[in-house]
Amino acid sequence: MSEPLVVIGNGMAAARLVDEIARRALGRYAVAVIGEEPRLAYNRVLLSSLLADEIAAADVELRPARWWRDRGVTLRYGAPAVAVDLGTRTVTLADGTALGFSKAVFATGSRPIRLGLPGMELPGVMTFRDIGDVDAIRARAAAGTRVVVIGGGLLGLEAAHGLAKAGARVVLVHLMDRLMERQLDDVAAAMLRRAVEARGVEVILAAETARIVGSQRVEAVELRDGRSLPADLIVMAVGIRPNAELAVAAGLRVNRGIVVDDGLATSAEGVFAIGECAEHRGQCYGLVEPAYEQAAVLARRLAGGAARYPGTVLATNLKVSGVDVFSAGDFLGQPGAEQIVLHDPGLGVYRKFVIAQDRLIGAVLYGDTSDALWYLDLIRAGRPIGSFRDDLAFGRAIVDRAAA
Numbered sequence: 001m002s003e004p005l006v007v008i009g010n011g012m013a014a015a016r017l018v019d020e021i022a023r024r025a026l027g028r029y030a031v032a033v034i035g036e037e038p039r040l041a042y043n044r045v046l047l048s049s050l051l052a053d054e055i056a057a058a059d060v061e062l063r064p065a066r067w068w069r070d071r072g073v074t075l076r077y078g079a080p081a082v083a084v085d086l087g088t089r090t091v092t093l094a095d096g097t098a099l100g101f102s103k104a105v106f107a108t109g110s111r112p113i114r115l116g117l118p119g120m121e122l123p124g125v126m127t128f129r130d131i132g133d134v135d136a137i138r139a140r141a142a143a144g145t146r147v148v149v150i151g152g153g154l155l156g157l158e159a160a161h162g163l164a165k166a167g168a169r170v171v172l173v174h175l176m177d178r179l180m181e182r183q184l185d186d187v188a189a190a191m192l193r194r195a196v197e198a199r200g201v202e203v204i205l206a207a208e209t210a211r212i213v214g215s216q217r218v219e220a221v222e223l224r225d226g227r228s229l230p231a232d233l234i235v236m237a238v239g240i241r242p243n244a245e246l247a248v249a250a251g252l253r254v255n256r257g258i259v260v261d262d263g264l265a266t267s268a269e270g271v272f273a274i275g276e277c278a279e280h281r282g283q284c285y286g287l288v289e290p291a292y293e294q295a296a297v298l299a300r301r302l303a304g305g306a307a308r309y310p311g312t313v314l315a316t317n318l319k320v321s322g323v324d325v326f327s328a329g330d331f332l333g334q335p336g337a338e339q340i341v342l343h344d345p346g347l348g349v350y351r352k353f354v355i356a357q358d359r360l361i362g363a364v365l366y367g368d369t370s371d372a373l374w375y376l377d378l379i380r381a382g383r384p385i386g387s388f389r390d391d392l393a394f395g396r397a398i399v400d401r402a403a404a
């Protein structure tokens with residue numbers, strides 16, 4: 001008889017896990033997937049393109065209903081799990097249904113951080129995490145709508161771009177003194193700022209939001225320095241927090257996220273966690289690639305293998321059309337690291353490579369990111385680069401030609 005496996009969360013990590021299990025151990029598990037959102041799993045990464053009207057809503061679906069049916073998966077979406085009992089080994093859903101499990105996987109992702117500011121409860125303050133958010137933002141953002149986006153990271157920039165494209169008057173407010181400070185150095189961030197401003201987004205850096213002002217609904221954002229920015233809509237994109245409350249209540253070990261070992265196992269026997277809700281070696285990831293790698297490792301283990309997850313070297317691509325930005329690894333450079341920089345402001349090209357002990361450990365590319373994957377492979381493989389270091393900055397084609 002198949003072993004009951006319950007996956008809590010119906011997002012990108014869960015969908016990939018089911019896919020991997022179906023390919024490796026179909027029939028070994030009776031899989032049930034529980035999703036809070038009232039729809040099939042979709043590609044969250046594409047929400048920025050959906051907001052920018054570059055794709056249709058149907059394009060984000062990861063797998064059609066038939067795909068799940070064909071794999072014998074019981075799908076329960078629109079009903080969040082509200083309790084996990086490790087003693088009786090049951091998961092209870094909000095509608096009262098109880099599902100028994102032999103093994104369970106938390107794949108509950110993250111939720112957006114909402115700053116504890118006065119006025120946050122006013123209608124018109126939104127976050128940008130799921131399809132419901134995109135629908136709500138689009139319903140309010142017509143041409144000429146005044147929007148303040150709070151947060152100059154990847155999500156804030158993509159939201160600002162999408163809204164400006166739709167004709168909204170967008171101001172992006174960022175606490176730090178450069179955009180995407182966790183992925184870009186000063187030079188690349190300044191180039192990005194100019195490109196974003198050229199696309200109609202006003203950028204205000206080093207600006208702390210003090211409160212949201214309005215009587216019946218949002219009217220303005222007030223900054224600590226006293227400036228007031230008129231706003232009909234506010235999109236808050238200041239970071240994410242792992243959804244781990246259910247795991248805490250179940251008695252699992254949780255720091256920031258649900259603590260897992262290299263086998264993605266939590267502190268409880270037969271209970272695992274993957275994706276943004278998991279904390280591995282002290283790190284909670286906020287990108288999809290680690291989630292997919294974790295899903296693949298866990299599926300191999302559930303199929304009887306001995307795979308281990310060593311962590312992921314992160315890489316980021318910004319999805320703002322016409323602005324090509326890539327960053328990976330240690331892009332600032334630890335003490336003692338060397339840097340190769342190629343910068344042509346006229347062409348709008350910037351390439352920075354951080355090297356330590358004859359290996360590429362980080363890179364930032366702005367303007368031309370066509371070799372991004374090649375650089376990422378070099379970083380991940382930790383291959384010595386001494387034999388082609390003089391050509392490294394010029395890209396793969398030059399390196400290959402020199403080697404031929």
Ligand SMILES: Cc1cc2nc3c(=O)[nH]c(=O)nc-3n(C[C@H](O)[C@H](O)[C@H](O)COP(=O)(O)OP(=O)(O)OC[C@H]3O[C@@H](n4cnc5c(N)ncnc54)[C@H](O)[C@@H]3O)c2cc1C
Binds near residue numbers: 014047108
């Ligand atoms: C607009 C946007 C753009 C992005 N762009 C990129 C990008 O360019 N590159 C990149 O790598 N990453 C990007 N990301 C991040 C990426 O989408 C996430 O890393 C990825 O979705 C993580 O997968 P996950 O399964 O862990 O979480 P999710 O995809 O969030 O799935 C978790 C699911 O669990 C559900 N859930 C939570 N609690 C419960 C419960 N108690 N019961 C049942 N269900 C529950 C949630 O509702 C959610 O549907 C982007 C994210 C957003 C929002």
